[in-house]
Amino acid sequence: MSHVIEFSANGHPVDSRGNVAELPAELVEAARTARNVEVFTGAGMSKDSGLDTFRDAQTGIWSRVDPQAMASLSSWARDPEPILAWYLWRGTLCRRAEPNLGHRAIASWWGRSGVDLHITTQNIDDLHERAFDDHNEARPRIAHLHGSLFSYRCSICHKPARTPELPQEQVERATPTACSLCGNPVRPGVVWFGEPLPEKEWDQAETSMQQADLVVIVGTSGVVWPAAGLPNIVAERGVPIVEVSPQRSDLTDLATWSLRTTAAIGLPAIVQALGEE
Template identity: 55%
Template sequence: MALDAPTEVADLARHARNVVVLTGAGMSAESGVPTFRDAQTGLWEQYDATALATPRAWNADPDLVWAWYQWRSALVRRAAPNAGHRALADWSRGADVRIVTQNVDDLHERAGSNVVAHLHGSLFAPRCDRCGQPFDQIDPPDEPAERTPPPRCDSCGGAARPGVVWFGEALPEEPWERALAAIANADLVVVVGTSGVVYPAAGLPSLAREAGVPTIEINPDVTDLTEQVDHIWRTTAARGLPILAACAN
């Protein structure tokens, strides 16, 4: 049986001209990128992902944390944008569709979308942990290792750290301001694949709703955001977004 968008959801997509899509880990799950809730595999099955993604873990064992992020980078490099990523790029041909993502992968960009803000940084933007100097692209190794010494900074001798926002760190100001500006200019906000438990990103749908901007959640599961949005569609990104984009175009 063909899947149809709920009537009110389809109508909102059809008439929206300035769309903000807030994406979380569920957006990339159908590309084979594991979420933080998924069990680790291989070398990493004994580790808790949330424990590795902290300044404390980095300070205690940077070789371990760097190796884990190199493994994650390699996994993303092997992944491909799914139908949901591609649908958002298609939607942007008929409307101003701006992506605000909590994901640290580059699948939106590879699908052809305009990413306004990577709120939690990027796997592919390492920087010095001492002076903040950006590093050139560092290709992950062909074979994963449990410990890999990070490259050293030519300027100060510090270590290259992953260019992501760890638990306990503040969001970079510039991406956050871009996200707020996008929400302020939107006439529709679509929230896809995010559990709504990580703030301040999880507060964006409520800000939109308070400003009178209609909000839609696309997620197969009930989340902490479900009661903060106007419309709910229980489906996945790869199934729902192509239909929504077709309604809009």
């Protein structure tokens, strides 16, 4: 059973009486001694940066757009222009957002001596990458299981293509460029419904889960498969798992500790508890 750690409204862990407390010593020790850290993130990771989560009932992207219309090969084949316009605008909004304190805490953790950190994300933004750029650090391995807003390819031959220029204002339609190899339309490099996950990224994620001596799950509901099955690899090995989520998720029961807070609060709390090197 997961040990749930509540947080106060002002971002501090609290005990059962609501008094400010420290993170459990066992959690801090597990994080301090971990040498292979796997960070597994979902849409909640980027929510504190102002990017909507896909499954939020009030503000989620998919609550305003028919997901089948914007994320399927059949819709792209019928009329790619509104789909391309929608993804280009998502790219614009992403570039206007900034990595939050959670992204930056992960970058700081990576910079600690002796720590090999890997990130597996279900997000299609580039906030993880930009957090490391801001710290002037070399990036760890980052596996984008669902692709990226900034990775385009031919819709037929899959030849990589340059990301189109991002718009300053939202438009209803945008004409895809033609593939330089076969002439077919260039599409966003994201995983649509019914498509397999990218093999290279999946293999990286599986390997990291198998090698990790600590896993940190951040901002994911645990309902999107097959990605949601990855933490089971770790749970079966008895490796400590820390979840950071404002609400209970489908992965909470796998966690050793579940921090009831956001990425921008929970991750800095963990890294701060590690102390100075």
